[in-house]
Amino acid sequence: xxxxxxxxxxxxxxxNQTALENVNFNVKKGETFGFLGPSGSGKTTTIxxxxxxxxxxxxxxxxxxxxxxxxxxxxxxxxxGVLSDxxxxxxxxxxxxxxxxxxxxxxxxKKRMDEVLDLVNLSGETKKVVSKLSKGMLQxxxxxxxxxxxxxxxxxxxxxxxxxPANSKQIHEGLRRLNEKGTTIFLTTHDMSEAxxxxxxxxxxxxGKIQLLGEPKALRRQYADGSITIELKDGNxxxxxxxxxxxxxxxxxxxxxxxxxxxxxxxxxxxxxxxxTGRELV
Amino acid sequence: MTFSMKRIYAIFQKDLKDVTKNYFVSSxxxxxxxxxxxxxxxxxxxxxxxxxxxxxALSSVTAFIQCAVIAEEKEKHTLRSLMLSPASLTEIxxxxxxxxxxxxxxxxxxxxMITGYSPTNISIIAIAIIVSVLFYLxxxxxxxxxxxxxxxxxxxILPVIFLFGFGSMLMALVDQYxxxxxxxxxxxxxxxxxxxxxxxxxxxxxxxSHLGILVAWAIVTSILTAFVYKKKEMD
Numbered sequence: 001x002x003x004x005x006x007x008x009x010x011x012x013x014x015x016n017q018t019a020l021e022n023v024n025f026n027v028k029k030g031e032t033f034g035f036l037g038p039s040g041s042g043k044t045t046t047i048x049x050x051x052x053x054x055x056x057x058x059x060x061x062x063x064x065x066x067x068x069x070x071x072x073x074x075x076x077x078x079x080x081g082v083l084s085d086x087x088x089x090x091x092x093x094x095x096x097x098x099x100x101x102x103x104x105x106x107x108x109x110k111k112r113m114d115e116v117l118d119l120v121n122l123s124g125e126t127k128k129v130v131s132k133l134s135k136g137m138l139q140x141x142x143x144x145x146x147x148x149x150x151x152x153x154x155x156x157x158x159x160x161x162x163x164x165p166a167n168s169k170q171i172h173e174g175l176r177r178l179n180e181k182g183t184t185i186f187l188t189t190h191d192m193s194e195a196x197x198x199x200x201x202x203x204x205x206x207x208g209k210i211q212l213l214g215e216p217k218a219l220r221r222q223y224a225d226g227s228i229t230i231e232l233k234d235g236n237x238x239x240x241x242x243x244x245x246x247x248x249x250x251x252x253x254x255x256x257x258x259x260x261x262x263x264x265x266x267x268x269x270x271x272x273x274x275x276x277t278g279r280e281l282v
Numbered sequence: 283m284t285f286s287m288k289r290i291y292a293i294f295q296k297d298l299k300d301v302t303k304n305y306f307v308s309s310x311x312x313x314x315x316x317x318x319x320x321x322x323x324x325x326x327x328x329x330x331x332x333x334x335x336x337x338x339a340l341s342s343v344t345a346f347i348q349c350a351v352i353a354e355e356k357e358k359h360t361l362r363s364l365m366l367s368p369a370s371l372t373e374i375x376x377x378x379x380x381x382x383x384x385x386x387x388x389x390x391x392x393x394x395m396i397t398g399y400s401p402t403n404i405s406i407i408a409i410a411i412i413v414s415v416l417f418y419l420x421x422x423x424x425x426x427x428x429x430x431x432x433x434x435x436x437x438x439i440l441p442v443i444f445l446f447g448f449g450s451m452l453m454a455l456v457d458q459y460x461x462x463x464x465x466x467x468x469x470x471x472x473x474x475x476x477x478x479x480x481x482x483x484x485x486x487x488x489x490x491s492h493l494g495i496l497v498a499w500a501i502v503t504s505i506l507t508a509f510v511y512k513k514k515e516m517d
Contacts, residue, residue: 012290017428051366051516052516053362053365053366053515053516054516055516058407072367072515074369074370075368076368077366078368079367080366082366086359086362087359087362088359088362089358089360090296090300090358090360090362091358092299092300092303092304093296093299093300097296097299099361100292101292101293101295101296102367103289104291104292104366105289105292105293105364105366105368105369106287106367107288107368145363221411222415
């Protein structure tokens, strides 16, 4: 499959502080790729390098087969959408006026505004002045603006960090629909459930280094210890080890018809991250 | 390099709406107009005084508004979003300069009407003022790009208002302090020189050296603006 992003031996040093070190990964066309890590792990630095907002110290970062620095060219700018904490809105203008500017900049018909506002559940808020919006609404307007020109490649830096669960769910559904239509999504988050819901592959970033990379399901299987949890009719919940020892006990409970449910114990992505890095994802 | 009138117009329209709602910035145009009223009451306004008002309009209205508008875009992270759009450096800076340009022209025309300034050769004066506006736009843009906040921008711009707005007063000190000789080459002083020569009935052939210095200021600051913008495009 065609690679949209290709990163080789990427490094970024600020003064005497290493933000990224020997980072290698690629993102395939149509994929949702999650870049996961706690604050300060280098996620935003990576997005900035990939979107030509920052020059790497060494290594290669290619987007659409060209060095990411070429993305300053308008024709490439049309193909990407960027939502980060560096994105801003005009506070004195309405939602509609903010979006209208970007319709003109990207040469997009105005009717597209309704589609993206519907996607982020803000259809009735077009006349509202941005300074009167809540943080969650601001984030949704920013996302709507990012999606206006239907970019081939979306860079989303913590897109749902300011949203409540209901709005996050709606954004996730919208992003899934976009991805089904072929949009490639590069997502940074420290929300593991978001990553599990959306991402085809994830990379764990810690202190500027990729610690693990793979499909969420495969990673969970890889780090599963084979243990199981059974719930008994008397209300007890028992954890059993994998292998013959656990199997014998399960057999006993089953023979005596005591079992309500059996679950395999797979770790969450958050558990795996803590396991590998020794750090919590905050 | 792309040049789309649609994108320039979109940025201009947005800025026009934004600046008219931003009283902190737009109220600055009152300053030269009040000065024009005060001087018009004194009696006959000399060329020196006409240009004290015009230079104040250029440094306060043109440079300050441009500086504040750019600094606010930086502070609110909207400049970054513009930089990430398909709009080129030329489109963004042209679009963002149009509001300051129009407000400056309106302010200078109003001030001239109030003080009764009617130049002998309007075309030479118009060209000289337009070149000056380009210089002040570039200067305002550079200072705006270098400021982190609007408050910081409004402090950074003060020496500019003093030097270019009231710089002609420094001319009186040049003989006493030779170190101030550079003041003679400042764009505001060149503008006054052009105005005097025009009133003496001289034409383009006699003012070209002053106009040349003005153009040089505008070109150098424009190149510097592009350089600073490119630096700021990258974190």
